[in-house]
Amino acid sequence: MNPIVFDDSLLTRLAAARRVVVLTGAGISAESRVATFRDPDGLWARFRPEELANVDAFLANPVMVQAWYRHRRDIVTGVQPNAAHHALVDLARLVPSFTLVTQNVDDLHRRAGSDDVLELHGNITRSTCIACGESASPEDVSASPQDDPWICASCGGLVRPDVVWFGEALPEDVFADAWTAAENADVFLSVGTSAVVYPAADLPLVAGSAGALTIEINVERSAIADHMDVVILGQAGRVLPALVTAMRTHAAHRSPLDAIPHV
Numbered sequence: 001m002n003p004i005v006f007d008d009s010l011l012t013r014l015a016a017a018r019r020v021v022v023l024t025g026a027g028i029s030a031e032s033r034v035a036t037f038r039d040p041d042g043l044w045a046r047f048r049p050e051e052l053a054n055v056d057a058f059l060a061n062p063v064m065v066q067a068w069y070r071h072r073r074d075i076v077t078g079v080q081p082n083a084a085h086h087a088l089v090d091l092a093r094l095v096p097s098f099t100l101v102t103q104n105v106d107d108l109h110r111r112a113g114s115d116d117v118l119e120l121h122g123n124i125t126r127s128t129c130i131a132c133g134e135s136a137s138p139e140d141v142s143a144s145p146q147d148d149p150w151i152c153a154s155c156g157g158l159v160r161p162d163v164v165w166f167g168e169a170l171p172e173d174v175f176a177d178a179w180t181a182a183e184n185a186d187v188f189l190s191v192g193t194s195a196v197v198y199p200a201a202d203l204p205l206v207a208g209s210a211g212a213l214t215i216e217i218n219v220e221r222s223a224i225a226d227h228m229d230v231v232i233l234g235q236a237g238r239v240l241p242a243l244v245t246a247m248r249t250h251a252a253h254r255s256p257l258d259a260i261p262h263v
């Protein structure tokens with residue numbers, strides 16, 4: 001396979017960047033064998049969101065919805081972060097300020113070692129009671145019933161996954177932090193997202209309008225690719241590690257004079 005070659009101007013811009021923001025979507029976990037949503041074999045090709053991913057469906061049939069999330073939780077806890085997740089941990093160490101925003105609920109960024117991930121759509125490994133808000137412990141999760149509704153050990157309310165369902169607002173403070181980071185980014189990378197779900201898809205556009213260099217990494221052009229400065233087609237697990245290596249090589253070959261402002 002041919003090595004990926006990055007434009008020198010891109011590497012120079014990255015080397016000069018003080019604030020780098022990355023938005024990830026389901027595509028970054030595809031190489032960990034977690035299904036995406038909208039690819040031909042994605043979750044929304046096999047399941048109906050209106051029957052599973054909204055509060056009315058949950059209240060109407062908690063056992064079915066809890067079982068679907070248990071199944072998805074078992075999948076994500078049974079796989080490993082891939083080279084793309086790990087590359088973002090490395091990238092964070094190469095730049096002065098790094099913010100990772102994800103639409104994914106699979107917890108793979110945290111397991112790879114990323115800190116302070118802004119989880120726009122929640123995290124499937126956490127569950128809370130809809131009545132008292134108490135979080136389920138790992139023991140509660142493993143003891144949760146399969147054929148009866150899973151109810152809170154403290155108050156008897158139904159326990160739901162800590163994810164954002166259709167029709168629900170994103171966690172306000174998390175989204176505010178992501179928005180501020182996007183507005184202040186020097187470089188904004190959008191990785192493995194179809195960019196059709198808002199408000200998450202606004203973030204690269206906001207960053208671009210505020211002057212950031214915007215880069216998309218995806219196996220195909222997303223809905224907002226025409227608005228991005230650079231589109232790199234390829235698997236995240238191949239492109240991101242190559243980008244980190246290229247950044248390190250670029251930094252090693254920079255002359256010390258490069259750090260002195262030119263007059």
Ligand code: OAD
Pocket residue numbers: 024025026027028030031036037038039042053103104121164165166191192193194195196197217218219220221222234235236237
């Ligand atoms: P999608 O399934 O909509 O898009 C996945 C994207 O990943 C597509 O653009 C693919 O081309 C790309 N892709 C697939 N494999 C890849 C790889 N190996 N490397 C790079 N890119 C790859 O997933 P999202 O954009 O994350 O919301 O979907 C956004 C939201 O829609 C999700 O967070 C979820 C869903 O409804 C909620 O659950 C609230």
